[in-house]
Amino acid sequence: MNNEMKNHLIKSLNEDIRIDKRKKSEWRDVEIETGIIKTAEGSARVKFGNSEVIAGIKLSVGEPYPDSPEDGALMVNTELLPLSDPEFETGPPRIDAIENARVIDRGIRESGAIDTKKLCIKKGEKVWIVSVDIAPINNDGNLIDIGGLAAIAALKDTKFPKLDKDNNVDYDEISKKKLEIKETPIPVTVLKIGNNFIVDPKKDEEEFMDARLTVTFIKKGKMCAMQKGGDNTLTEEDVIKMIDLAEEKYLELSKKL
């Protein structure tokens, strides 16, 4: 790590100036488009500045797990496409892709956004499986937040395909029935660099972070998932400050959906 660069970054942050001239608690421009992919049952494209992610939902019919015969399944997968960043490599998902998917997955699962009982087609035999696939097209940082927002926007756009008389999917026939989404979980990541807290980091800022905390909110005052990252510690006071900042940003983002 380049210490001079980090010192410079911290000095600027102390004066509330980021590398792209934003303030510490300022988000980049947000663009959300849904229904962008015809081959998906639900889809969304979300941009935070130059960072761009596509999320697509596929619904399929499968067998339920033996210990929950009436529950459908949710699966979240992130592929850090080598197309989107020179540092992403081809091959099986690395730990950063797995963490990204799991943090987003926990937010959606624990929020209760999807009632898995309602995904039951025939108890013990057939249930709907909801697959959320997250694909960054352009990585300029903050892929958890942008992926999480894209995932929930795509889920809200999702319509069931039709089933034939044997309960097999006919993908050519989309029904009017929408996937019911009861909550809108949105992850917000706060980075700690020196003694500064910033939101919606660019990639260059992520490289210099000491620690980060991702907090997923479902409404004011109510959280459903958290993840600390980075090699350095956070104090109790840090955590409280970061949660407060995350909530403030959650309230802004939730208005855009």
Add this chain to the structure above:
Amino acid sequence: MVYKKRYDGRDFNETRPIEAKAGVIEKADGSAYFRIGGTVAYAAVYGPRQLHPSHLQDPRTGILRCKYNMLPFSGRGERIRPAPNRRSKEISMITEKALIPLLNLEDYPNAVVDVFIELPETNAGSRCAGICAASIALADAGLIMKDMVAAVALGKVDDKIVVDLDYNEEAYEDGDVADIPIAMIPSTGEITLLQMDGKITKNEFREVLKTSKKTIQKIVDIQREALLERYKVKK
């Protein structure tokens, strides 16, 4: 039954609407977006850059490495598992072969030029869309190229020669269907990709080749336009 009118109302020698953009991925050395009807391709070029693992390096020449990938939600049926399969590996290979003739890879000994092609949505013709996007991205990366290359699937549906088959036409059941992806360097007429599946007579195939030139030229014009738009001096 005779195929009199195309399912989507196009003329037999007409492609679906095409949209092309250069420079869509900030971190890439070159990038492009290419849409033909319901088939969308992104391409990013990284390099020439150091090749890892180093035993793959060749001191006589650089190498071109392409990766074609359909995103899990890009097919009209079930979700596609996000690991390379036999089909995507073959398409990656023929994409390399379609692009190599454009480049002077000898200029980049020991290096690699990586081309990543991702398809968020497909409705037939995805390898061709990928090659079209890659061609723009290579030019956008500033690599010295002999020309652009463009690709399109032509073929036969029943007794008609058609340009740019879509999924419904590939699945036509009331007569013969031939699907022939072709990539061509328009200034020289050199063919860099040719595949076929289906039944066709020699005479019909000659007509396909003749028709392909006009279509390829039209696509190359759109590719050039995208590059010009990207590098236009803004007033």
